Amino acid sequence: MATHIPVPKTNRARLDEHLPVDHRLSQVYRVGAGLMGLVLLAFGILGLIDKIGFFSTGGDEVAGLSTNGALSVLSICVGVLLFVGMVIGGNFASTVNMVLGIAFILSGFFNLALIDTTFNPLAFEIQNVLFSFVVGVLLMFFGMYGRVSSTLPHDNPYWKARHPEMAAREQSARAGQRELK
Template sequence: MATHVMHPSRRHKAGPARGKPTRRKGIHLDEHLPVDHSLSRFYRVGAGLMGLLLLAFGILGLIDRIGFFDTGGDTVGGLNTNGALSILSICVGLLLFVGMVIGGNFASTLNMVLGIAFILSGFVNLALLDTGMNFLAFQMQNVLFSFVAGLLLMMFGMYGRVSGGLPHDNPYWRARHPEQVSREERRTIAPMPEVSKAKRL
C-alpha cells in the first residue's frame, strides 16, 4: 500500500529530468482582479464617479436643446457646451459606467486610457480655441476641466499599479517580482511538513 501511494510522487519528480522544461506560471497583468479586491473597488469607484459627472453634464446639455455645433456660449455648470459635446460626454460617461461594472484591470486600463485622452483633448482644443474648427465650443474653462478630469482618471487608473512601495500581495507587484514571490511562497510552505510531523508525535 505504501509503495503504491509513493509511486505517483516519484514519477512526478522524475518528470522534469526527462528533458521537458517546466514552465512556471507567472501572474499576468491582463488577468482580472477579483471583484471584491480593494484595488478593483478603487478603480470601479473612480470610473463611476467620473462617469456620473460626465453623464450629468451631457444630459443637462441635451435638455437645454443646444444646437449640435452651436458655439454661441451656452453653458452647463459653468462649462461651455453644445449638442456634440453633450453627446460625446454621455458616450464617455456610459463607457466609464461599463468599466465600473466590469472592474478589475479593465477599469484600471480604461481609466488610464481615457485620462490620457482627456489631457490630449485639452491640448488639441486649446490650440483650436480661436479658430473656426472649435466644433465642441470649448473655452478656457473647458480646457482646464479636461486637464483636471484627465489627471483624476489617470490617478484612478494608476493607483496601486505604477506607484512604489506596493504590498507583496498586490497582483502588479507579484507580476513584476515572480522570483521573489516564489521564494516567499516556498518559505511559507516549507514549515508545514515539520508541523504535521510534530502533531503525529
C-alpha cells in the same frame, strides 16, 4: 563583453491579468470610473436638456462649462463607457480609466489650440480645457492606483507579476511558517 539576457515573457506584468473578484484594487478602479462617469453623464444630460445646437459655438453654458450638442453627446458616451468599466471592474476598469485619462489630457491640449479659431466644434473655452485636464489626471490616478509605483506591497498582484521568483520564495516561506505552527 557584456551579454544581454532576455527576460522571459512570463515575467512581465501584463494589462490583461485578472485580479481576484474581491480584490480591494478593483474597488478603487470601479469607484473612480463610476464617479467620473456620473459627472460626465450629468453634464451631457444637462447640455441636451438645454436644446443647444449640435455644433453651436454661441457660448451656451452648463454647470459653468461651455457646451453644445456634440460635446453633450460625447460626454454621455464617455460617461456610459466609464459605467461599463465600473460594472466589469478589475483590470478592465483600470485600463479604461487610464486610456480615457490620457484621452482627456490630449483633448485638453488639442482643444486649447482651437479656442480662438473659427473651427471649435466642441465649443471649448479655457474652463473646459482645465476641466479636461482635471478629469484626465483623476482618471489616470484611479486607473494607475496600485499598478504603478516603485514601492508596491508584496501582496500586490502587479508586484507578484513583476517579481515571480521573489513572490514564489515568499509564498513558500509563508507556507513553511504555517507548517511550523
